[in-house]
Amino acid sequence: MSSDHFIDHISTEELTHVSTHMKIVLRIRRCNMLKAPVLCEDLVKVYNSRKTKVTALDHLSLTVKEGEVFGLLGPNGAGKTTLVRILTTLLKATSGYVEVGGFDVDKQENKVRQIIGYAGQDSERSAYWRLTVRENLLYFAHALRDIPIKISKERIEEIAEGVRFKDRLDRHFIALSGGEKQLVIVMRAILHNPQVCFLDEPSKSLDPMTARRVRTYLKKYAQEHGMTLIITTHNMLEAEEVCDRLALINNGKLRFTGTPTEFKKKVAMKETLEIGVDNLSQELESNLLALQGVQNISHNPNVRLYCNDAFDTLPDVVAVLKKSGLKVPVRMVEPSLEDAFTFFVENGKEEVKTNA
């Protein structure tokens, strides 16, 4: 029996009779056969304090495949960092099951720690300021990751070469710019050649050129070393360029998983018309929405109309604008990942696509 069809050979009727736990176990077994490096089942995380109770993750299930570059997208406070913290053994889930590299995060946390790399959000200060970059990386590799000194030194050179940082290896950490510090933290995350690497907003403080260089290197590194890379980001360009698949999380719930192309298609944005203004009157917006070809409107930052057939709809749109006395450019544009992101977040009740 093929592992892909393992669960499919159990009838729906049979499945309804087994307990939820059993269903989870069956799914897990299936995933182990597929060697899923990351698996979350029905994950819930509630932060409890005396005054408040915040549900950061709400029954979230997710699978990441081996060697995949996987992007976690979502607005601020969506639950991305909480998810990464649970996967990296830093936070305990309230309920649900989590596996990384086939190890139970709750019960085999040290085994998980052996195979993961991690660069946290806002962690650009998280090294020894008075040591040089090389000394810092050597300390982390040898003391905390148990890599022999000789190999550590070679790895430092190799990675620094990859991200073009060799000339700054002997500078004190404190003397680096914010972006350079962030780069060192990213280098530290892959120093021990982890099986699964989690990077929480890795390019946040990097300039566009360095960010591009780093993501190209990471993508290549992941492919060459079979490393599974999980990135949280707000940078849609980064997500589109690097990620094989994406997950969109909003209010702790998984809204979507799939490829960037599927992500864009999912919101039925085959064609888009952009109007050269950032706002329209409510009446004009209603008139445009009333047109047969227009499906939705967003402000991103210009007004965008999502249509089934932009070419056919264009004359009607121009006519409506003309009627209202508005003479602004209207053009057909390719929908971007950012359009899809905005659409999903603004229309938060979208169904979950679980083709993981």
Place this chain on the structure above:
Amino acid sequence: MPNPVKLFYMSVWRNLLTMTRYKANFVFDLLSSVLFGFGSLIFVMAFDTNILGNMIGSTNYVAFFIIGISFQSWQGTALWGSAGMFQGELSSGQIDYTFSCPFSRYWYIASNIAASALQSTLFFIPMFCVALYFTNTTVTSLGLFLGLMATMVSVAALAQLGAIFASLVLKYRQTTAIFSFFNFAFQLLTGMFVPFQLLPVPLQMVGYTLPITFGIDLMRCYVMQTRSIMPVEYEWAGLFLQLIILSVIAKLTVMYLEKSAKEQGLHYL
């Protein structure tokens, strides 16, 4: 331009909010001031060399005091070194990386304490030499060796307490006042600056549970030829017993507090 009065009362408001936000730390801040008041009464008595002579069999208060001070430098490292390290890691965010690495948390703390203790030895040695100078001819090579051994075992036992305090940082985040309370309490209860025999019996009972008491008493006994609190064999046995018991407690505490801290996340300060 901002009004100075407004700046003043808003600064008071800001400080009050910061001070009371970490409840445990705030309570220990208050307790410390009370303890300091009572402690001073006991400290004052130690300046009477007659009392000192009657209690420990030596009137050499200078040597007595300097040995106390030099012991304090190691005690400070063993007890608070790793807690300070964790506080630094918490504020820089490094703790997230550290705690995603595969090693025993207990040994991470213990190794860092040992490293800091080695560093503190630099400060311990000059002070100890000054103390030796004031003890004149009473010190022998064997006495010196045994005194240092007692200090080592005592610091090893203290490091276990240090591991417990370090884990408290993971749970309570802001612990400066808790530390200063215990630091002063330990100075008071262990005979560091006043003869242990001078303490009221209930305080002596507490002092017996702390490894500094036997460590410093053995050190003075070997180096200054003072009268020990109890037979030295008992003190050595007590010291090793404390080392074993505190090691077990420290391991369990580190484990428990890390688990407990993981409920809210290490990043929640």
